[in-house]
Amino acid sequence: MSELSERFETHESGEKQIAEKIRCDACPVMCYIAEGRTGACDRYGNVGGRIVRLDPLTILDHMAETGGAVVPFVAEGEDWNGELVNPGRRFVTAIGAGTTYPDYKPAPFIVSQEVEGVDLVTVVTEGIFSYCGVKVKIDTDRHLGPETATVRVQGEAVGHVTTGEYGSQMLSLGGVHHLTGGSKAEGRATCDALLNLCNRKPVELAIEGGATVVVEAGKPPVIDGKLEQRMRVGCGSATIGMFATQWRGLVDEVVVVDDHITGVVSEHQAGKVLDWQDTGIRIVGRRSTPGRYFKVSEPGLGWGGTTISDPLSILGEWNAKKGARPGLSMLMVSTTGEQFAYYELDGDLKPIQKPFPERLAKSVRLIEENCEPALCTVLFVGGAGGSLRAGVTENPVNLTRSVHRLQTYVTVGGAPVYVWPGGGITLMVDVTRVPDNAFGYVPTPALVAPIEFTMRRDTYVQLGGHEKEIRSIADIVAHGGEYLNARHVLGAPSRNPWPPLAQLWRHEGAPR
Structure with a gap:
């Protein structure tokens, strides 16, 4: 067995x-x-x-100075003396609350409390999300794999590479087709990967035709066994624009090597504004606009996210008629400042590498200083569907309309979310803003995520909410719920405001 x-x-x-x-x-x-x-x-x-x-119900204390650590509030078997410390700043999350399944049941907790003179109701439930996934943003100029390439975990397809953004590689993982539309092994691998990513644990991803990447939310990526240090400051052209003044009078030519747009300071508009002299340089690539070149190399793990290890391979013959001369100096640098080299032209107008001069070291350090640290960002994306909404109101579409009218504020474990426009309640949340181990799973397979809907009490009644199920926060802390084992209080991250719209809700003119 x-x-x-x-x-x-x-x-x-x-x-x-x-x-x-x-x-x-x-x-x-x-x-x-x-x-x-x-x-x-x-x-x-x-x-x-x-x-x-088994997991405790988590209550956020927005005044606690706990540094984010969970501390016992009321453990099972202990008596509660009826006192709340600063009750107006407590927020009952859905972490440990339980689910609305089967669909006809009201949410496990429908909490009422007054905050800054506003009578609020928060509907709390752990949602079962078959329709969910994560978007992963990896800050690096390394090439991870071609767009649409399959991303695998333990050999099973769990997602794909999507369009790259400025200085970042993007992955789309999970979704209902990987969770339930493939084999059982694919569904299990997808669910396991999503759960670990959302709970900020490392996951090794293998990209077809590309790299192996270890992703952990809030940490730098490990690409083919190498820990990344920084993302690029910008494309080669942007780097020229930012730092051209740093090089004026110190070197005759600067080439910033980049997979997307390689920059050449003598031709670039920034150089022209500074009255930079022509050097007769020739770049092997597709010229876009002056000083900007596409496709100098295929994408890879080398200089500036290219495949090259020798930057001179992107240079053609120098033209003496356009300014090339013996002794002309040239700096070549990547968009992160990790790779750099200094050259001077010899009598045959061939670039010869020389010891790197101290006068240029400051400019390279400046590029490095302006690079953001390499980081993995994991965004949970889910569609809040039938059972979730039915747990809030007997007419679920009312909740959807209320969310889009800004009458109802949505959080995941107390963290603010972005709600996508259009039909339904499709939300997205940064998992680093959610308390530890907030996500769970069921072996259908699906992810379980905490979700809270907060609104004015009168709004909740107008929506057709389960008014008879409303309980005070004091009652919930004292007596718990149907499945409740224990209560814990957690110091809420300072960047998660509560409630973020209290000032708006106070006024009659709030959006409806």
Whole structure:
């Protein structure tokens, strides 16, 4: 018997319950769980003959100076004396709250509290997201792989490379087709990768026809075993524009090598404004506008995200009629300042590498200083669908309209989200702004993410919300809920405001 099948069993609705096991209805798997064991998700267990949400309900304290550490608030079995420290700044998140499954159930917690004179309601639930994925932004000028190349984890396809942006490589991972539309192995690998990425754990991604990348949110990428240090300051042309004045009078020519746009200072408009003299240089590439060249090399892991290790390979013959002369000096540098070299033309107008002069060291350091640190950003993207919205109101479309009218503010574990325009509630959140281990999974497979909807109480009533289920924050802290095991309080990150729209909600003229 496998470890998984030993840990849980599932049955069709209506089947006889197995002796000494309790059926959990928190997700569609409907596990039967024995005493002291957990379901397939590791989130719910049989504790003392009842189904318990094993992770604690997380309450954010926006005044706590805990540095982000979780501290016990009310542990199971302890008495609560009825006192709240600064209750107006507490926010009950959906982390550890439980789900709305099956769909007809109201959300696990519908919390009422007054904040700055505004009577607010926050509807709290852990959503089961089959329609979800992550967008990964990797700050590096290294070439990771061609656009649309398949991204694999443990040999299984989990996403693809998408269009690169300024100084960053972009990946799109997950989505319903990888989670449920392929083989079971593909679905498991996708779910596992998404869960680890969202919980800020490292994941090794293999890109077809490209690199192997270790991605961890908030950390620099590791590309083919090498830890990246910085992203590029800009393309070669932008680098010329930013630093041309630093080179004026110190060197005769500067070439900034870049996979996208290689810059040449003597031809560039920035150089012309500074009255830079022509040098007779010739770049092997496709000239775009003066001083800007495309396709000097194929993309790769070399200088400026190209395949080259010798920057002289992008130069053609020098033209004496246009300014080339023996002794002419040239700096070649990459867009991160990691690679640089100094040359002088000999009597045959051939560039000869010379010791790097101290007079140019400052300008190279300036490029490095202006580069952002290499970083991986992971954005969770999910569509809040039927059961989520039904847990808020009996007429789910009202919630969608309320969100788009800015009547309802959406958060994930207390972190602000971006809600995409158009139909539905498609949201995107930076996982580094969400408390640790906020995401879970169910083996359907799908991700479980905390989600909160906050609005004025009168707005909630107008939406057709589950008014009878509204409870005060004091009551929730004191008594918990159906599956609640314990409560923890967490010092909220200072960049997550609460509530961000309280000033707007205070006025009658708020958007409707």
